[in-house]
Amino acid sequence: MDHRHDDRRGLTLAIHPTAIVGPKARIASDAQIGAFSIIHDNVEIGENVIVGTHCELGIPTPLGDGRPLVISADSLIRSHSVFYESSHFGKGLKTGHRVTVREMTVAGDGFQIGSLGDIQGHCSIGQHVRFQSSVFVAQRTKIGSFVWVFPNVVFTNDPRPPSNTTQGANIEDFAVISTNSTILPGVTIGQGSLVGAGSVVAKDLGKQRICFGNPARDRGDVSQITLKDGSNRSAYPWRRHFVRGYPEEIVQEWNRLFETNPEG
Amino acid sequence: MDHRHDDRRGLTLAIHPTAIVGPKARIASDAQIGAFSIIHDNVEIGENVIVGTHCELGIPTPLGDGRPLVISADSLIRSHSVFYESSHFGKGLKTGHRVTVREMTVAGDGFQIGSLGDIQGHCSIGQHVRFQSSVFVAQRTKIGSFVWVFPNVVFTNDPRPPSNTTQGANIEDFAVISTNSTILPGVTIGQGSLVGAGSVVAKDLGKQRICFGNPARDRGDVSQITLKDGSNRSAYPWRRHFVRGYPEEIVQEWNRLFETNPEG
Amino acid sequence: MDHRHDDRRGLTLAIHPTAIVGPKARIASDAQIGAFSIIHDNVEIGENVIVGTHCELGIPTPLGDGRPLVISADSLIRSHSVFYESSHFGKGLKTGHRVTVREMTVAGDGFQIGSLGDIQGHCSIGQHVRFQSSVFVAQRTKIGSFVWVFPNVVFTNDPRPPSNTTQGANIEDFAVISTNSTILPGVTIGQGSLVGAGSVVAKDLGKQRICFGNPARDRGDVSQITLKDGSNRSAYPWRRHFVRGYPEEIVQEWNRLFETNPEG
Numbered sequence: 001m002d003h004r005h006d007d008r009r010g011l012t013l014a015i016h017p018t019a020i021v022g023p024k025a026r027i028a029s030d031a032q033i034g035a036f037s038i039i040h041d042n043v044e045i046g047e048n049v050i051v052g053t054h055c056e057l058g059i060p061t062p063l064g065d066g067r068p069l070v071i072s073a074d075s076l077i078r079s080h081s082v083f084y085e086s087s088h089f090g091k092g093l094k095t096g097h098r099v100t101v102r103e104m105t106v107a108g109d110g111f112q113i114g115s116l117g118d119i120q121g122h123c124s125i126g127q128h129v130r131f132q133s134s135v136f137v138a139q140r141t142k143i144g145s146f147v148w149v150f151p152n153v154v155f156t157n158d159p160r161p162p163s164n165t166t167q168g169a170n171i172e173d174f175a176v177i178s179t180n181s182t183i184l185p186g187v188t189i190g191q192g193s194l195v196g197a198g199s200v201v202a203k204d205l206g207k208q209r210i211c212f213g214n215p216a217r218d219r220g221d222v223s224q225i226t227l228k229d230g231s232n233r234s235a236y237p238w239r240r241h242f243v244r245g246y247p248e249e250i251v252q253e254w255n256r257l258f259e260t261n262p263e264g
Numbered sequence: 265m266d267h268r269h270d271d272r273r274g275l276t277l278a279i280h281p282t283a284i285v286g287p288k289a290r291i292a293s294d295a296q297i298g299a300f301s302i303i304h305d306n307v308e309i310g311e312n313v314i315v316g317t318h319c320e321l322g323i324p325t326p327l328g329d330g331r332p333l334v335i336s337a338d339s340l341i342r343s344h345s346v347f348y349e350s351s352h353f354g355k356g357l358k359t360g361h362r363v364t365v366r367e368m369t370v371a372g373d374g375f376q377i378g379s380l381g382d383i384q385g386h387c388s389i390g391q392h393v394r395f396q397s398s399v400f401v402a403q404r405t406k407i408g409s410f411v412w413v414f415p416n417v418v419f420t421n422d423p424r425p426p427s428n429t430t431q432g433a434n435i436e437d438f439a440v441i442s443t444n445s446t447i448l449p450g451v452t453i454g455q456g457s458l459v460g461a462g463s464v465v466a467k468d469l470g471k472q473r474i475c476f477g478n479p480a481r482d483r484g485d486v487s488q489i490t491l492k493d494g495s496n497r498s499a500y501p502w503r504r505h506f507v508r509g510y511p512e513e514i515v516q517e518w519n520r521l522f523e524t525n526p527e528g
Numbered sequence: 529m530d531h532r533h534d535d536r537r538g539l540t541l542a543i544h545p546t547a548i549v550g551p552k553a554r555i556a557s558d559a560q561i562g563a564f565s566i567i568h569d570n571v572e573i574g575e576n577v578i579v580g581t582h583c584e585l586g587i588p589t590p591l592g593d594g595r596p597l598v599i600s601a602d603s604l605i606r607s608h609s610v611f612y613e614s615s616h617f618g619k620g621l622k623t624g625h626r627v628t629v630r631e632m633t634v635a636g637d638g639f640q641i642g643s644l645g646d647i648q649g650h651c652s653i654g655q656h657v658r659f660q661s662s663v664f665v666a667q668r669t670k671i672g673s674f675v676w677v678f679p680n681v682v683f684t685n686d687p688r689p690p691s692n693t694t695q696g697a698n699i700e701d702f703a704v705i706s707t708n709s710t711i712l713p714g715v716t717i718g719q720g721s722l723v724g725a726g727s728v729v730a731k732d733l734g735k736q737r738i739c740f741g742n743p744a745r746d747r748g749d750v751s752q753i754t755l756k757d758g759s760n761r762s763a764y765p766w767r768r769h770f771v772r773g774y775p776e777e778i779v780q781e782w783n784r785l786f787e788t789n790p791e792g
Contacts, residue, residue: 018284020546020563035284036300036318036564038581053302053320054344054564056581056607079320079346080362080582082607082625097346097364098608100625100643115364115382118643118661118679130426133382133400136661136679148426151382151400151418154679154707156725159756160763161704162658162676162770167756176425179418180446180464182708182726197420197446198464198478200708200726214478214726214742228423228431235424242426282548299548300564300582317566317584318608343584343610344626361610361628379628379646394690397646397664412690415646415664415682440689443682444710444728461684462710462728462742478742492687492695499688506690 016053025058026068034079042068042085052079052097059084063121064103072109084121096133108145110247123168128246132179140168144191146239147171150179159185172207174237181216192237194222208236280317289322290332298343306349310336316343316361323348327385328367336373348385360397372409374511387432392510396443404432408455410503410510411435414443423449436471438501445480456501458486472500544581553586554596562607570613574600580607580625587612591649592631600637612649624661636673638775651696656774660707668696672719674767674774675699678707687713700735702765709744720765722750736764 014032015021021033022041031049033039039051040058049071051057057077058069064086071077075093083101090109099113102121111125114133123137126145135149138157143149155169167186171177175189178197183189188204195201196212196219203218205211210222222236233241240258243251278296279285285297286305295313297303303315304322313335315321321341322333328350335341339357351369360379369383372391377383380398387401390409399413402421407413419433431450435441439453442461447453452468459465460476469475474486486500497505504522507515542560543549549561550569559577561567567579568586577599579585585605586597592614599605603621611629618637627641630649639653642661651665654673663677666685671677683697695714699705703717706725711717716732723729724740724747733739738750750764761769768786771779 018546035302036582038563054300054318054582054608059607079323080318080344080608080626098344098362098626116380116644120661133384134398134662150420150425152416152680152708156678156707160753160766161678161706161722162766163755163757163763164770164772165756178425179420180416180444180708184725194425197448225424227427228429229427235427238424238426242428244428299566318564318582343587344582344608362608362626380644397648398662414684414689416680442689443684444680444708458689461712489688491691492693493691499691502688502690506692508692 022058028073040085042066044068044070046071046073046075046091048073049075049077051077052081054080055082057081057083061085061103078115087121090127114151126173128250138168138185140166141171142168143171144173144175146174148176148238150177150181150197152180153177154182156182157185174239176236176238178212192222194225194236210236286322292337304349306330306332308332308334310334310339310355312337313339313341315341316345318344319346321345321347325349325367342379351385354391378415390437392514402432402449404430405435406432407435408437408439410438412440412502414441414445414461416444417441417447418445419447421449438503440500440502442476456486458489458500474500550586556601568613570594570596572596572598574598574603574619576601577603577605579605580609582608583610585609585611589613589631606643615649618655642679654701656778666696666713668694669699670696671699672701672703674702676704676766678705678709678725680708681705682710684711685713702767704764704766706740720750722753722764738764 016035018035019033019037021039024041025039025043027045028047031045033051034053037055043058067086069085070088072091077095078097081099084103086103087105089107092110095113096115099117101119104122107125108127110128112130116134119137120139122139123141125143129147131149133151136154141155157166157168169183170188172191174192177195181195181199184202190207192208193205194210199212199216200214201216210219223234225235227233227235239254280299282299283297283301285303288305289303289307291309292311295309297315298317301319307322325348331350333349334352336355341359342361345363347365348367350367353371354373356374359377363377363381365383366385368386371389374392376394378397383401384403386403387405389407393411395413397415400418405419421430421432433447434452436455438456441459445459445463448466454471456472457469458474463476463480464478465480472486474483487498489499491497491499503518544563546563547561547565549567552569553567553571555573556575559573561579562581565583571586589612595614597613598616600619605623606625609627612631614631615633617635620638623641624643627645629647632650635653636655638656640658644662647665648667650667651669653671657675659677661679664682669683685694685696697711698716700719702720705723709723709727712730718735720736721733722738727740727744728742729744736750738747751762753763755761755763767782
């Protein structure tokens with residue numbers, strides 16, 4: 001890796017002079033790379049991407065498949081974050097500070113990872129998933145679209161630690177995993193379901209259910225939970241009342257579906 | 265931001281030559297700024313402050329109110345920490361490594377934040393509060409004075425995640441929140457009360473009480489808990505026997521109050 | 529600390545030109561030091577060691593005993609990690625990113641610390657111990673050999689927080705502490721025992737037992753737990769079937785012992 005790739009910097013003043021960019025990295029001309037950050041060779045960075053300070057992107061690893069780390073357009077990677085090669089993110093990735101993402105992670109558009117998130121790689125994440133801070137994702141975890149994960153949640157994968165068996169959790173679309181919960185290996189959380197704070201979830205949870213406790217138990221239909229805004233409306237499915245930050249076309253589709261199926 | 269502000273460095277050798285300091289940052293002449301750290305323009309750093317290596321202080325954000333990040337005298341910010349603009353800390357702030365503090369955080373004197381602490385901003389923290397490692401503070405949390413918070417505690421704020429309602433927790437003076445506990449949105453922990461390790465606290469707790477469990481239940485008066493030093497004395501109020509590191513005038517006031525009211 | 533120690537760099541091209549190495553640091557000629565990393569004077573780094581980017585090793589502290597930070601041969605310290613002086617690690621230390629290790633930590637060979645691990649110092653760790661991400665180790669914790677610790681586990685040490693009494697936990701050889709568990713002060717986890725995920729352990733656990741829950745209760749002999757690989761074999765002692773990454777001579781000794789004592 002060259003210390004500095006002067007030709008490129010001549011064209012793109014937005015690469016800080018202290019940043020270290022590999023000569024083979026493909027970086028859109030309007031990308032911004034912060035001070036003391038390092039971009040390795042096997043990296044593609046799209047248009048309108050901002051990389052904060054003290055980051056390291058595209059760390060080589062024999063555990064990858066040779067493909068580059070792809071950071072698509074309109075992404076923001078905050079300071080002190082670390083990404084390995086051979087992972088792919090859709091448009092509009094947003095991270096907090098100090099995120100770690102290992103190789104062979106595939107995520108759709110609009111993925112948000114809060115500060116200190118730790119994704120162990122070899123996992124798939126759908127569209128517009130939002131993690132708050134300090135979420136840990138073991139290998140082979142499968143997360144659907146529009147999932148929410150709150151601080152300190154852990155997705156595990158070894159049912160008999162330590163063993164040679166790996167069973168990732170499976171989180172279906174629109175599910176919500178609240179703070180400090182642990183999802184045990186191989187557990188499925190059904191579409192639109194809610195795991196309450198501090199839960200230890202050892203059994204599969206169906207669709208549109210709520211569970212909580214240690215061990216977590218199914219406590220009924222999630223639609224029985226009402227909003228705390230004085231409206232007495234059901235709080236779930238959450239996409240009926242919470243649409244902040246989602247693309248307009250997605251919100252319109254959600255609204256169309258609710259008109260067709262008011263229960264849905 | 266200038267790469268280096270040579271005039272200032274000429275006067276204060278304690279700014280490391282690799283540090284990057286904005287030309288408008290106001291930094292006391294005896295402050296020390298570590299290698300590879302970045303100080304943005306909208307920052308005020310008081311006398312006898314040490315900033316470790318690889319930090320970034322005063323990150324601009326439209327979510328602030330335009331006011332600077334203020335780090336008052338006698339503070340120590342350890343390496344890899346990140347602070348946004350528009351937050352204010354009293355004298356003697358001490359942080360561990362890799363602390364993140366977002367905008368609109370206001371804290372009194374003597375605040376200690378352990379490594380990996382993550383303060384989401386828009387919150388208030390009283391005098392001489394002490395966090396151990398990996399404490400997460402959601403927006404709108406209100407923490408009184410002389411509060412203790414142990415590792416991995418999470419203060420949440422969304423009662424129906426995700427929703428548009430934000431209800432910060434309210435932690436009163438002298439309260440102690442033990443390791444790995446979750447404080448649910450809008451919950452008040454009363455003055456001098458103790459939340460046991462691993463609790464999930466969904467209900468308000470009165471003054472001088474102890475709760476623990478998932479869900480946490482009120483288990484009685486905290487003064488029934490005795491010290492483990494062989495003395496058989498009550499362990500709470502803790503300020504009767506634990507005064508390490510607090511200013512002398514505060515300890516004297518605590519002692520005066522106990523003479524007036526031996527129960528208090 | 530000199531900005532750069534040119535003589536050494538002349539000999540060892542593997543010290544990145546942006547790294548800052550104290551002139552008194554003793555670094556094996558084939559060690560690699562990453563970009564923007566800092567090695568203080570009171571450090572010894574053995575042969576075939578790789579230090580990632582943005583690290584700081586050997587931070588001086590009056591709480592040490594004057595001895596150096598020793599990183600023995602064949603070690604890998606990943607980026608953004610921080611070690612203080614006066615700690616000693618055997619051969620083959622491997623860390624994730626953003627590890628923090630304070631002074632007076634002593635660990636044997638083959639220690640693995642996952643990303644975001646936070647070791648508060650003044651503790652002892654045996655041979656071939658493996659921590660996954662975000663493990664917190666309070667001072668005076670004593671961890672045996674071949675112990676496994678999973679993400680977000682906290683070892684505490686203050687039985688009446690805050691107090692002047694410090695009682696570290698004691699984790700015996702081959703024990704396994706699962707995700708998100710809290711080990712309360714002074715608790716002993718017996719040899720080969722398993723603490724289930726999300727446990728809050730307030731009482732000692734004997735040898736070869738399993739406990740889980742909040743509060744954790746002894747649920748019986750750990751050998752009753754069977755593998756999830758379809759074999760119906762007992763999952764514990766785990767060293768009967770899981771040997772990945774351990775030195776050949778250790779695995780052979782384990783096998784010899786099992787031949788002598790099939791139960792053991």
